[in-house]
Amino acid sequence: SSPKYLEPMNHSKIPKYMAAVCREFGVDQDTVLTKSKRKSIKEPRQLFYLICDLNGISASYIQDWVEKNGGVKQTSSTIIHGRKRAMLLMEEDPDLREFVENL
DSSP: OOHHHHHHHHHTTHHHHHHHHHHHHTOOHHHHTSOOOOHHHHHHHHHHHHHHHHTTOOHHHHHHHHHHTTOOOOOHHHHHHHHHHHHHHHHHOHHHHHHHHTO
16 A cells, blocks of 8 residues: 555554653643754654654645644655654664654
8 A cells, every 4th residue: 555545544643643752751742843943842843753754644744733733834844854853863862762663
């Protein structure tokens, strides 16, 4: 089956991924969905993007979800860059890697 076919099913898991990230980092969803560049807010947001990506959710689905949930509209390039940064964070931090892999 193609990724397009999978997206609607996985799309329903976005709130679960956001909740897990918020629990792990001790931040709330409204904070994560801002455009803050503070490391303590930016890193959970980037990991959220990565977790969605690893589960077959496209940048456009993430954009729509963020906007519908009161977040600031993100460009696809911002989301893609965030995922790349999150991959680097996972390489540096085994606990983070374990968190992402266990979701």
